[in-house]
Every structure is written in C-alpha cells, then in structure tokens.
Amino acid sequence: MTEDYKKVVDGAREAFDNGTTLPLEFRVHQLKRLKAMYSDHSQVFMDALHSDLNKPDMEAALFEVSACINDIDYILNRITSWTTPEKVSSVIPLDKSLIYREPYGVTLVMGAWNYPMQLTMTPVHGAMAAGNTVIIKPSEVSPATASALAKLVPQYLDQTCYPVVCGGVTETTELLKERFDYIFYTGSTTVGKIVREAANKHLTPTTLELGGKSPCYVDTSVNLDKAARRILWGKMINLGQTCIAPDYVLCPREVREPLVSAMKEVLLEWFGPEPKTSPDLGRIVATRHVDRLAKYLDSGRAVVGGGYNREEKWVEPTILVDVKEDSKIMQEEIFGPILPILTVDNHTQAIDLIRAKERPLALYIFSVNKDIQDTFLRRVQCGGVCINDTIFHISNNKLPFGGVGWSGMGGYHGKFTFDTFSHLKSVLSRSYNPILEKITCMRFPPYTEKKKKVMMGSVADKGDGPGVLHYLALTTQHLVSMSAGALLLYLSLHYTDTVV
Template identity: 60%
Template structure:
C-alpha cells in the first residue's frame, strides 16, 4: 500500500469520519444505526432538525451491555463531510501529522485501543457475522495489534532519508519519504475491523491525515470504530464517517490525495470515476476467482483439511478463499470421501449447531448463494436458511462452466469441482478466464508447481496450503506473485498448524494470540560484522602503539 510519495512502499492505514446521517428507508438495505437528521449539503450545511424528517430511528439490537459503542446512542458530530475533510486537511497542512514522534504516539494509541477494547470488538464481530472467537482474534483483532507492533518496530527505518547513487560527479541524491496528504480509506464488510483499520496504521506511519469510512453492512463494527477511534486518536487528523450510499456519495465528491478502497468491483468502478475527477491516486482491492488444483500425489487428508479451512473461515466470505477445485475424476472421489469425514469431525452431524462457523452477513446474500446451487449437482451439504442467514458447507460436482457459480465471485461456503485430465489442462482452463486473485496448487511434484508459478498470472499463490500468502508483510497481493511454500510436515512444526482447525479451543486462541512480531532485528551477520570491525580496530591500535613504542626505544 503506497501512502508515501517515494519509491519505498509503506503499509498504511487510516482513521475515518463519523457522519451520522441516516439513509432513506426506501433505499437502504440495512437498518440505519443513526438518529433522524436531514443530510447536509454545501448550500445548507446545517439543516433545521425541526423540519419533518423522512427517516425513522432504528436502535441497534444486540445482546451486549449499554457500555458497548454499538448499543444505542452513538457519537454524534455536527459537521457535514466537506467540513470534516477540510478540518483534516487543515491539520495536515499545519504539519501536525508530519513529526515522527506524533506518528509514533498515534500508533501507540491505536494499539492501546485494540488491547483495551478487545472484547468490544469481538462482540461487534459476533453481532455482525457471528464470528468465532479464534477467527475474530486471528484474522481481525490480534492481526491489527501485531500490525501496529510491526510498524512501530520499523518506523524509524521507513522514515529515514535515503541516499542513492548519482550520475553527476560530486553530486548527492536523496529520497525523502513524503506523505500524500489527506487519505480516504473505505473498508469492507466481510472483515470489517481488519480491512478498515489495517490501512489506517500504515497511513499514520506515512504521516497522512486519514478519513475512515467503515462499511455500513457490518453495522455493529462500524459503530464500534466510530465510537472508539475519536477516544484514542486525534479527532481532526483521523475522523470517522459512517453511513450508506448517500453519505458515501457525498464523501466521494470531496478532494482527497489518495483513496484506498476494499470491496466489490461494482462499487470500485464508482470510486474510480470519483477519483478521476481530481486524478487522485487510488488503490482498489477488489475480488476475483481463486482456483485450487489438486493432483494424485498429495496426502488427501492434509490437503482436504487445508482447502476446507481456507474455504470455510468466515463461512467463505473471504476474497482469497479457494473458489473452485480443478482435479481429475479419481481425485474428486477421494476428496469427497475425505471432505465428508473432515466436516463431520469439525462441525458434528449438524453444522448449523456448530459454534465454529460464521453466518452470512445479510439475507440477500443467502438468496444469492442459493441461486448458485443450480449450477451443478450437490455432493455435500446444500441446505440453507434465509432467515437465519445460514448456509451449510456445500460441494458441487458436474458443474456447468458457464453457470453463475463459475462466472461470479462466490463469497460463501460453496465449493464447485471442475474435472480436468492433468495439470496442463488445469493451467489452460485457468488462463482462459479472468486473471485469478489467488492461486492454490496441491502437488508434491516440483516441476508441476513451477509450471503453475510460471504460466498462471495471479495476485498471489500458496503451495500445498491456502490463504498464507497474505500473511507476508514484505510482499503485496496483486503486485508480485507471493509464494509461501507449505508442506504437510509443517503441520507438526508450528503452533498455528496445530490449532487453526476446528473445533476451536481456548488453548488454541491463547497460543495464536501469543505470536508477536519481534522486529527485523540486526541479525547474526550484523553482530559478526561489528565483532570483526572491533577486533580489526583493536589490532590496528595495538600495531600503532607497538610501532610508536618501538620507534621511541630505537631513538633512545
């Protein structure tokens, strides 16, 4: 994520403006969290609240205490969006965000917010997605805590002025890492805390002011962010805006220096068009299809567990989840037998009763997923309940390649299987379609792995596992092919591989939460170089002293 104007890429994150104006009930898909109030405009920035309102208040219903920020009365800022953006720009132009000490202090406050309000965020994620505690900690809260530690451990190195070679004799060329200015970060609903706040930390580190717009679909998490961020971070530099389509439309009319959007391609096009007006640099983190190839050389139990884990975390509502499987008919039959056993082991006879599976975020998405079942024959699962926002883990076979389940991003617990003869046919099938967002290859054959890596353009790839390529903090999805290689033997080596699979346990949560970034550190070569330098200096000093004393004795 590039939030600094230099060849160096800085991870950055942002804080958003709370814009508490409701959406007309005729157009909103989700109940409004906010009290009735007319939407302001530049001509009428402070409309009369006594005028008749089209909106009806809709209190948030949650099982949590009134101390939680998403219970009832949310923070109310009486500023329309353009004034909040202007205030953020004024703070940036005044130089408030530029000092390294200010950035460090704000990042420390951000980490403190995550630690002190861990349970509030976990409760919000339960309210929005019924997210299991281990997934919420591993993919959201702990991930953000560790990201702040990662940045703080490297901030001094990132902001350092860099000297580079110059072609002009006796000339000195320097690179200054300079922030863009006022950044807009727009989060997504599937990982509503991580995908909103992860870019915020990097943006702060780069010295930007940030306007934060969480997704209104995950209403409880958006409300928690809106309430807590102003309590810990500078209110003018990092405001939060909440709301739906009308609020977002008004916000995109403002001029930003950088826009970072995560979400659907449809909305991404709207964000792009808004950015074009001012030629604003923009990062669009959109979706796509992520194929998974399996050959007959793998241990199927290990492969099935890793594929199903990657598919079913967040109940499939993950942009880089395995989207469909490519394998031979023989491998398909073995996978189906193994998958049934794994699902029974993880979730019991009735997966709907399992506490280790999320729920679909909205009823309309359950209806959308149900329509995908017509694209093939249900081999596993297939049951759903619209009212409960539930669909059980489902595998389809005999899938029509032109059906919606194969042409649209699934974003749910449906896994189609397409039969191919071999890895060559699989590569040909993938390359006939849009470039994959992620690629997963399960094979012990190095030459086959290499063929996929060389011949399939994609945003990221993981060999013999899923999801792990996004865990790397040194490469970027959609920029270069990032390929962590994971082999079956590693499942007994690292705590993560022992505890990531359901059924989730408290010991697993504690173990995974204890894994922290320790910083780059100087390393063994650094200490070796320092030792050699000191020994050389001592030896040179001793030699000079000997020569001086010897010369003095000769003269005497």
C-alpha cells in the same frame, strides 16, 4: 450531509497543511494510542464482530483484533528506518542522491464488511505511519463494528486528523465528491469501478483491493487428507466470506472421488453432523446474500450439504460436483461456503480454464511436482500464490498483498502499506567540486564539435580516454574501486585539457 463531509475533509486538510501529522513523534504516539484502543476494548470488538457475522471468537481474535495489534507492532519496530531518507548511488561522483518518502496528504480508507475491523484499520495504520491524515469509512454492511469504530476511535486519536465517517451508498457517494490525495478501497469490483471513476476526477491515486474467483488446483502427487484440510480451512473461515478463499477446485478425474471423501470426513470432524449448531461457523452477512448463494446450488450435484435458511442467514458447508464450466456459479465470485469441484484432464487444461477468466486475487496449487508449480507460476497472472496451502501467503508482512486487473490494483501489508501511502520524492544534491565542474560544464552552450565528441564518447576511439557520459555511467562497482583522490586525479588527467 454534503457540508458535513466537506467540513471533515477541510479540517483534515488544514491539519495536514499545518504539518500536524509530519513529526515522527506524533505518528508514533497516535499509533500507540490506537494499539491501546484495540487492547482496551478487544471484547467490544469481538462482540461487534459476533453481532455482524456471528464470527467465532477464535476467528475474531486471530484475523481481526490480534491482526490489528500485530500490524501496529510491526510498524512501530520499523518506522524510524522507513522514514529515514534512502541513500542511492549517483551517476556523477560526489553528488548525493536520496529518496524521501513523503505523505500524500488527505487520504480516504474505505473498509469492507467481511473483515470489518482488519480490512478497515490495517490500511489506516500504514497511512498514519506515512504521515497522512486519514478519513476512515467503515462498511455500513457490518453496522456493529462500524459503530464501535465510530465511537472508540475519536476517544483515542486526534479527531481532526483521523475522523470516522459512517453511512450507506448515498453518504458514500457524497463523500467521494470531495477531493482526496489518495483513496484506498476494499470491496467488490463493481463498487471499485465507481470509486476509480470518482478518483479520476482529480487524478487521485487509488488502491483497489477487490476479489474474484481464486482457483485451487489439486493433483495426484499430494496427500489428499492434508490437502482437504487446508482447502476447507481456507474456504470455511468466515463461512466463505473471504476475498482470497479458494473459490473452486480443479483436479484430474482420478482425484475427485478420494478428495471428496476426505473432505466429507474433515467437515464431519470439524463441525459435526449438524454444522448449523457448531460454534465454529459464522453466518452470512445479509439475507440478500443468502438468496444469491441459494441460486448457485442448482449449478451441480451436492455431495455434502446443500441446505440453507434465509431467516437465520445460514448456508450449509456444501461441496458440488458435476459442475459445468459455463454454469452460474462459475461466472461470479461465490463468497460463501459452497465449493464446486471441476475435473480436468491435466494441469495444462486447468491453466487454460483459469486463463479464460479474469485474473484472480489468489491462486492455490496443491502439487509437489516442481515442473507443474513452475508452469502455473509462469502462465497464470494473479495477485498472489500459495503452494500446498491456502490463505497463509498473506500472513507474511514481507510479501505484498493485492490483485491485478479485475481483482484489484496496488498492494499493501507491512512496509508495502507504508509505501502505498508515500510519494517517493527524488532529491539530488550537486557538488561544486572544481574538477567535476570543469567536466560537466560541457553540457552548456555554445555546443562545439569537440564537446559533442567528448560527451558522446567518440574521443575514446582516438585513444584520449572514455567520453564523459560513458565514464560517469560506469557501474557503482567500478566507482567504489577507486579512492576519491585517485578518482579526481584520473578525471583531471583525462578531461581538463579537452573541455575547450
């Protein structure tokens, strides 16, 4: 197996070194082919997602298939401008300064099992757009989706540039022994540390999209019915198996009972008296995760739900109250449909509780009080924030998505994905203008006191004009106010007699 992985990686490296993925036309063609794959086999993917997670068609379409198609459309509409060198201002007039975005080379994208299509392929889109070759590693925990990708991707994409490799822990461990130029991993913090350690061997830059306990604060200023709907929607998507699902709720004591009452009504309206029979709820991915979630149920008093069935991989939507801050459910990411509600005296105490934990991937603030919103924004470090709703902040491709600290490093979505997989190469093209040459030659030895004074700006104290470095560092606003001819005349009058 090791030799197989080496062969795959070596093939991708040879393709990159040969420049196969560099032409814009090639990148666009491959992205269009991938979009065709999603469209041609949308039902195949939706069936696979149902097999892996019992994912409702609505969720499979919205968060997986359509998300991938829309992401490629977004890239295709902008890729020409993204790949065009960016002009920036220069310190010295007539010089040309550019930023080139060039691909890293051979990249590895390791997907997650909870959104096994979207979280595997959207990073791939950005890596392809940036001109990299990509080793695609779906999660083995969602085997049906992994199998569909392994079968279909080679039918649409260049197999050498974009191979799909499958396998479990043993195979992934072997794969990580190979040398990559960039690694993008989505998953748990525990595995993220392993990936980072493997990447360090070759100083490989890495993006880690992890998770953590994303808090949700609710105060007395909001409409609790609307808040309940928006919180539960974010919590129950994919049966709680979402990295940015609201993990727990913090609210003042007077808010808890009316909020719980509103949540009870919403859950009954959405999923009926027997939620297990609802077609709109998924299932837990594996029995070991059912066992893990079942242990959390003793952390508080269930006012809604509390049931589970190991064989059917089912955990009932559950709301827990009277939860202690040091209980087991408050120490680990829940990743399931259990929502603990803790009471606090005020928003300051809520912030202190949040800050006592690792930095979360998402923070949800339900308050119309601007001062309270601003206090949370200033004092809580986290990956991203959504005010008066959940999940929605990731829908804007102009906002980067990513964590901080234990919730991850790096960000992506939209152009941020393209930039993640691009090295920003600085390029400066100098001018041979004779007047500018006379000025800038003062940097060359032999160093004289007069050169030093001019370069450091001390000549300005004697009324002979500003020092060269001082002048050349003037803001663009000052420079553009002069025509090229006037600028050259100014320089010649002030400096041609001092550079001796």
